[in-house]
Amino acid sequence: MTNKNFGFGTQIRKSPYFDSTVKWGATGFSVYNHMYIPRDFGSPEQNFWNLIEKSILCDVAVERQVEITGPDAFKFTQLLTPRDLSKLAVGQCKYVLITNSEGGILNDPVLLRLAENHFWLSLADSDILLWAQGVAVNSGLNVQIKEPDVSPLQLQGPTSGEIMIKLFGEDIKDLKYYWLREYNLDGIPLIVSRTGWSSELGYEIYLRDGTKGNELYEKIMEAGKEHGLQPGHTSSIRRIEGGMLSYHADADINTNPFELGFDRLINLDSDINFIGKEALKKIKHNGITRKQVGVEIDCKPLSGPNTTFWELKKNNVNIGKVTSAVYSPRLKKNIALAMVSVEQSEIGNEFQVTTNEGLFNCIVVEKPFYDPKKKIASS
16 A cells, blocks of 8 residues: 555545554554544454454544633533533543433543643544534633644553553553543653553553654554554454444434433433433433343354444344444354344343344343453453
């Protein structure tokens, strides 16, 4: 691939790490938040084993940041999410939902609090910058909202801690799960957090100077050489094992948090003000009609993740859809996340799924499918 000429035009942006990812073997890309994201370094199964046995470095610069600053930054940030932020300390991160006035989910970012009135929303795939700026117009709050020059990498896997010690010293071991710290690595300004999209031990490294992307990527790869670090991409296998959402696949604007079992992220009884509060109160009072579940599909190993939603039926009646499916070589099972009618959501319920290769039986099981308490990531 000649990376100088690769692309669909200037409307799709390349990350600061683009040249390095191509050098290290990226052969396929997708588009996410109007940017290229590496999706292919060879075998997805080998990428999975690299992740869970050693470590991988992923270009996730597509996780664009919405920066919120100004005297009313905290009040405005709270307005965007149903999660109570009153105990969010400076230097802490939280997984949050962004909801609209109907209670629908617009995004599920990680929120970082860098200072008293300085926040980043590290986004999934939707245009929350435009939403936040639109909300701000008539909010009466004194805030500034922009996209900063920030591009994350994810270093994930069991040897990631050793690699981080080599890069940043022993004190990185003190960085707690879902906390952040500021660093300068040989003149490269960074924010480092104990977060990631893998359900494994891992870190996100937020570059604050896009001119130094390839330099940073190469430094990390060099530091990880003796610890088995490989270039990679976010693993669909591991994220489905961990029951982690992919926005637009497992949730969208028509999905509400209660359908996903995210009651813990919704604070309806406190006096905090947020968009969608009244709608979510009504949804909770009336109850939900569908629910996300984990399912196992009884067929030969799937050749790859689903690229369409798969219809679910019981007694020839549609009861929902599979949103994310994959074969787990560790569990030796086809596992999936599905949205089904509440009546069919009990563990042990059986129904049929129509895949690209035919009609097969499936059964509702516990999710997450592996390490349900997230002990690996939080240890």
